[in-house]
Amino acid sequence: MLAYKGFNNDWSCQGFKYEFDKIYTHDGELVLKKSGFHSSPNPMYILNHYQPYKGAKFALVDIRGTILDYKEIYISSEIELIKEMTFEEMVQYWLDKNPDLSQIDLENQTFIDIAKKHNLKTVLNMLIEKGSK
Numbered sequence: 326m327l328a329y330k331g332f333n334n335d336w337s338c339q340g341f342k343y344e345f346d347k348i349y350t351h352d353g354e355l356v357l358k359k360s361g362f363h364s365s366p367n368p369m370y371i372l373n374h375y376q377p378y379k380g381a382k383f384a385l386v387d388i389r390g391t392i393l394d395y396k397e398i399y400i401s402s403e404i405e406l407i408k409e410m411t412f413e414e415m416v417q418y419w420l421d422k423n424p425d426l427s428q429i430d431l432e433n434q435t436f437i438d439i440a441k442k443h444n445l446k447t448v449l450n451m452l453i454e455k456g457s458k
Contacts, residue, residue: 326387326388326389326392326399327385327386327387327388327407328364328365328366328385328386328387328388328399329364329365329366329367329368329371329383329384329385329386329415329419330362330363330364330365330371330383330384330386330404330406331371331374331375331381331382331383332375332381332382332383332384333375333380333381333382334380334381334382336382338363343406344406345384345406345407345409346405346406347405347406348389348403348404348405349362349403349404349405350390350402350403351401351402351403352402355391355393355400355401355402356400357393357395357398357400361393361400361401361402362388362400362401362402362403362404363398363399363400364386364388364398364399364401364404365397365398365399366397366399367397367419368383368412368415368416368419369416369436369439369440370397370398371383372439372443376443377411377412377443377445378443378444381412382409383409383410383411383412383415384406384407384408384409384410385406385407385408385410385415385418386404386405386406386407387404387405387407388401388403388404389401389402389403389404389405390402390403412445412448413445413447413448413451416448416451416452417451420451420452420455436452437449437452437453440452
C-alpha cells in the first residue's frame, strides 16, 4: 500500500536512518508513536512532524506486512522508500488520487489553514484550485 513519510534532512526518523531500494522489517510489536514504521495516507498530516522549511525530506513509501490504520497514521511491519518527492510533489500526487477531500478530517483543521500556517503558498494554491475545505 502506498503512503507518505517525512524524514529529517539526513533521511533519518526517530534515530533510524533509511535508504532507498531497501525493504525494512520491524519484528516487534507495532505501537503508535513508539515502534513500527509510521507513515500517513495524507501528506498534510506529516507537517505535524516534518516541515519543508526546516529541511525535511519526503518520500512515497510502500508499506507491507502487518498494517495498523489509525486514520491519519499507518504503522507497518515493513516499509520501502519508493520515490523522493518535494512536499509540493507529494501533495499534488495525493490530490490527484483524492477526488473528494471533504471526507478527510485533519484534527478539525482545514487543509488551507494548515498550508497557511506553514506558509506553503504553492500548496495553498493547489488546495484552492482543487476546491479543498
